[in-house]
Amino acid sequence: MNKNKTIENPFALSIEDTLKALAVTSEGLTDAENENRLEQYGYNELPGSFETPRWQILLRQFKSPIVYLLLIAAVISYFFGDIAESIAIACVILLNSGIGYTLESQAIHSMQALRKLDKTFCQVRRNGELITIESRLLVPGDIIQLQAGDMIPADSRLMEDQRLEVNEASLTGESVPVVKQSKIVLEEGTSLGDRVNMLYKGTSITKGNAVAVIVHSGIDTEIGKISQMVESADKDEIPLNEKLNQFGKKLIWLTLGLILIFIATGWIRGNEFYLILETAIALAVAAIPEGLPIVATISLARGMMLLSRENVIIKKLAAVETLGETDVIITDKTGTLTENQLVVHTVVPVADDGEVLQLLMMSAVLCNNSSISQDGDLQGDPVETALWDYFRKENPADFEKIRDEWKEVDELPFDSDIRYMANLYKHGEQFLSVAKGSPAELLDKCVSAGDHIPITDEFLDEWNQHTEQLAREGLKVLAFAAHRHTKEPSGIDADLHFLGLIGFLDPARSDVENSVMECHKAGITIIMATGDHPATAEAIARQIGLGSGELKIIHGSDLDKTEGAQWESMVEGAHIFSRVTPYQKLQLVTYYQDNGHIVGMTGDGVNDAPALKKSDIGIAMGKRGTQVAEEAADMIIQDDAFTSIVKAIRQGRIIFGNIRDFIIYLLSCNLTEIMVVSIAAFLSTSLPLLALQILFLNLVTDVFPALALGMGKGNERVMEHHSRDPNDPILDRSSWISIFMYSAVMTLTILAGYYYSVHFLSDSYAEANTIAFFSLALAQLIHPFNLTSSGDSFFRNPIFRNRFLWIAIVLCLILLAIALLVPFLNEILSLAMPQPRSWLIILLASAAPLFIIRIIKKITKS
Template sequence: MWFSKSQEEALNELNVNPATGLTTTEAKARLEKYGANKLKGKPKKSLISLFFEQLQDMLIYVLLGAAVITVAIGEYVDAVIILLVVVLNAVIGVVQEYKAEKAIEALQAMTTPRSLVRRDGEVKEINSEEIVLGDIIVLDAGRFVPADLRLIESANLQIEESALTGESVPSEKNADDLHEDPKTPIGDKSNMAFMSTLATYGRGEGAVIATAMDTEIGKIATILDEDIEEMTPLQKRLDELGKTLGFIAIGICVLIFIIALFQKRDLFEMFLTAISLAVAAIPEGLPAIVAIVLALGVTRMSKINAIVKKLPAVETLGSVSIICSDKTGTLTQNKMTVVKFYTFDNLKDVQAEAMGQTAEQDEKELMKSFVLCSDATYENGQSTGDPTEVALVVLGDKYNLARRTLHSEYKRVGERPFDSDRKLMSTLNKEENAYRVHTKGAIDNILTISKNALVNGQVIPLTEEMKANYLKIAEEMSDNALRVLGAAFKDTVSIIDPEAMEKDLTVIGIVGMIDPPRLEVKDSIVEAKSAGITPIMITGDHKNTAVAIAKELGIAASIQQSITGAEIDELSDEEFSRRIKDYRVFARVSPEHKVKIVQAFQSHGNIVSMTGDGVNDAPSLKKADIGVAMGITGTDVSKGASDMILTDDNFSTIVHAIEEGRNIYNNIKKSVIFLLSCNLGEVVAIFISVLFFWPVPLLATQLLWINLITDTLPAIALGVDPGDKDVMKKKPRDPKESFFANGAGVRAILGGTLIGALTLAAFYFGLREYGYSFGSKTIPEEVLTYARTMAFVVLAGSQLFYSLAMRNPTKSILQVGLFSNMYLIGAIVVGFILQLVVISVPFLASAFKVQMLSAGDWGLVILFSLIPLALKEIAKLFMSEREN
């Protein structure tokens, strides 16, 4: 019962020193002994179960029924081919699902929560799964508790434990509490923190006393697995499309069978033809192909530092018209550097890299307060914590006021953490014979709660004239795009309540720091604008600072395009929504304002992407169409609420992700239109021949073969087509736009009809070569076999070649690059080789009822196969001329 043990007893039992934490060697040994810190999920599906899942489809049942009938009447070859097609189709489905599962597993590994842990005397950020018994965990607002902890230190710490207790109000924690009653409820264990709960306020430290399934939540957990199998909106639309086409195809097949009855054809042959036509006509591979394209797409996006957590986000990315981005770290380098500091009537520049600089007494007091009122660390070029605080610690280093020295000499005994309402942080530190409050934050807020000022080492009353002087210097710094922070102190003889810390302070001075824009962001903003996307800056900084950076980056042209949170509050929701188009910069905003900004943009039909990193950003991230969390500075809460995580916290990554999202959607569209064209071609060829009482140009087994090879391989290759270089020169896609908009449906019908007509033409030429025609009453079997071989090759060849034309609806294959998608070239080559193998290998030729063609007929079928591609390319030329 850890909650009944003192901190010393718990630490002794865990054999850990809280000042240094575990050593790397000891942590590794404990990880091997106790295992990874993660809850057990539901068991993975085996390959066998995945295989049988692929067979659970109505059309597969129909095919298996057909195989049984063919065996019953002695047509063993046809039965074997049907079964081979079923097995191959299932194998392809298993491979696709396995790849998708692996891709998603990789993404989940990337999004594993990270925790601050003290090891080897240093605070490090590691994956929560690597945490072991005895680790010293550092908690602050916005972090999930990674394991069960016995708290050893707490400062105003509050933890939201609804996952365990059902209580929505956060529980207050105190590391010094002890609970003797062994039946103490979880919600009353104020000296403990539990896995999967959330620190909402203050800070603390705790020693790990249980991990994984030994934790409180592990004891009650039965499943910890996100539902990654939910279909995306696009997949749902395609699934509905497939069902609709299926009903149409089955209707056509029933009609074919009825017509065949009246025409007194061979019913068994027509039965197989009708069944195979149903399978060929229905794009049952669409959901699988879409799943694999999306999974491969998000894997590719992870390589450009954008981790997509939810597949529907990929579709939404292509429609983004507004990017609301935080300034610090996203548009800028997130390397804050103090360049100026000011104590009363004394403004100085800080030399960029020089260490060991000298400072006067007031300046030393200013830096001392900043360093002590900071949770960041900086040693040997390595830092942890908020970039602003890191800059202050680095400033102290430059003036021989090292953080480690100051924090060991002036121990912290209390604090009042920063929050976005007060815009202040205060700590209480032990002095030689007393205590001192150190406060840092917005200078205007500090001046409001100060009554004295430090001038030349003396504490004197703070006058209105002096206040105006501080504010004037602060404004000048802001006009130069510097971020301004003030510092103040107050001496006290005893430990005081946190609420009393920020009263009657003595202001020391201010510093001005800059976070320079990222070098690549300016080009990304130009690219975003050319793509019809409006970049918006949202920041907590002053208006002048924000506008200066926005102008430099090309986001805003003048200060009239900016508005502050206070000015937003003065407007009604309707007025703000009406005027939202006038603004490009939102300064001094709170998280609540972010939600209003998103809603205002959305009210005009925009698809909005919003970045965030804090606990309070979760509502705006959820409200946005695409919530983007910062991977480096973001809290676990913001990452949990987001659709996408930037591992480099870079604005350019958002633009690249949108480009990738547009290309992924376009690739899926290419695959779908291609499949529908191919399927329609098969339907046209069979239906017309049956309708006019012509010989059937293709047998059931031939249709099944073509459906498996010439449809699937190029469709997958089109799904991984390299991105269109001009995709960011077009406006965002309307999310309500039909999948067959902009002539895509017409192109599918024309392409399919042409392929079907050419298949019939090849069949006709094959018959005519032997002196027969469609109207001939008795045609020898060998003549039919030869003519069907020609139709078989043309149908397959025209589909394979046509896939090249499907790469871009307006650009020719030469403009796109004939060999820029080697997967597609490979699919076409493999398709033709397999066609040749089927025709030339005797036992296969016999099974599929085909034969080798003459050299002249090979030329004819290749010519016919090229016609759809050629006509499509000619049509593109006319389209480009018309546009020019």
């Protein structure tokens, strides 16, 4: 734990003031001072782990009111001697929990990414000498020495720099390496991405060398603050879980209400206690859709498996359906919407002249430290490899000729003071100076432009405007200059002639635009939240069609300046948030959630982790994503393609439709059982169905058809409609009306067959009970075909063409036959072999609902 307060805003202090505030000299700390500060500040490491314990994964499989209800039913059945019934219910619970545990265990990776960032070593000045120590032993005040390829071990204030560039994409989201400068002093309000005199833990040096003094270590670093936000970013309950829990709670009260009513009614009528108890247990079993947890779990699991084939890894089952409810996607730019690879976007020569264009190409190729590996891959700085890639494709012959003929004589490395680099080359007796760098600084160094065009004030104004225009389009702009010498010049950068500008861009992924259009059609709002420059973000947004007309862009610094209603007013309707911090991303996710939206958050960097965890569905990029982002997310896109997100959303919507269908199916079947038992009980007749028979039906003729409905392919036009209101329950008013209508019709035909058997044919109770059992069983197997709308053809609809449904029906018929023909089973279920006339009643009672419901739907056009 840190006991001392570290200095604030070190980027706003000079090097001397920083060293003074840290009470250290340029010689570094002594061993004694280091030990003292280690006691004060603690180790330079990040606490905590992102791994979910296996026991927690197991326990959350049981966290459902429906499972609680099943447990109660199992205990009651056992207490009253119905051992077989109790064992059957327990098996249902264990099967459901086992499936969920197995799948989630496979999907959750035990990655401890933040700790992996700490397993590094660093060169540090200790007692005036340069030594190598483990990075976890570093403390504020330590002076470290870094070079290209090093991972920065702690937040540090630059003291010295040489051609220093740092890749901060994982922290800020900016794809272009940042040129760092030690001597500059910044204002206190400078945003994280613009602090060019600072180095941050977890980022890496791509070019140059540096000496820096550590100002923050451990949890006080920027990445440490992010790790704390990840831990504190509590995720709201997954919408499907929440709705199923609400549904389960209502079911509990319904079941208890029915039991109390019948106990009271039976007691008042003076019925035998055993009859009252038998009816209560039958009603309890009928009210509980035992198959619901299993079918929901398997349906979601199948969705998980299907998405895995589309390069989407789902870590939690219920997150599959959450995708279908998502109506806001907050997406990072770099690597998510873009290729995360710079390319040459625009070439603006100073004159349309062959000599100028040739020299411009030579400057781009020769003023370049890139190399080509044995495999033909380009290696080096992203800007320089982009130049080689461009000219190698544009003029392959000239590219190779330039590289082969010209030999380097000398180099002027990039320096943050002059802000350009230059090289001197020789070919035969000719010398060639080439340079590239900041347009303002390089223009100031040039003596003329092109073929002896004078550099006047008007010329400078014109090219400054060119530079500003390219920057407004979101391009990184470099200027190029060269000069041919007949003899070796006095200086590498002597007598340079300005040749023009080249603009670089991390381009949008080619497939993103269509995916964005599909999201808009589906009523999904896409918002870009990036640490990159506003102009760069806007350029990408226009490429992908993020918004029509004028784009509303909010700078991260503006978010810090406002609060309350003014903050919300500014955020509302915004398309782009640029230069945002991790905390601001977290704020945005919370804002949209508080306004009733289901929020998906995409990201790949450490900076995205808190918002990924807080969002309803965190979506991490698998290729470019950090392990920290993957740990915080609910799903991982392995191919980093935005199109995969759209596929996942489509699958989520299909799954929700399937879940709604099989819940309607299960509830209408269970309500039929309740109505059959309750009406018979009110009429004081024998029960048409026994508790164990109802349980058998719930676990056989309910589960398999419901499971088949959960595996349907869904409506092909599911993405042409806006996402449903996340506040809506799983079943709306029309769904409940359909459930009651289905149940009433099936109850009518089942009771009609039962009473015809008892009162007109004078069948025994066992015979009539068997008729009711098989009538209801077959009616339930036919019932899925009632779920189609009146406008659909009976033979040409997704349900009729669902091959899994036909397999389920055949399987259930086989199981019913086994239950009837196997002596042990028919004895447990109290079944008698039906007479031929009884089979006729069974067929009529089970098939009649299909025709009656079809007629009702035609009349009501539902």
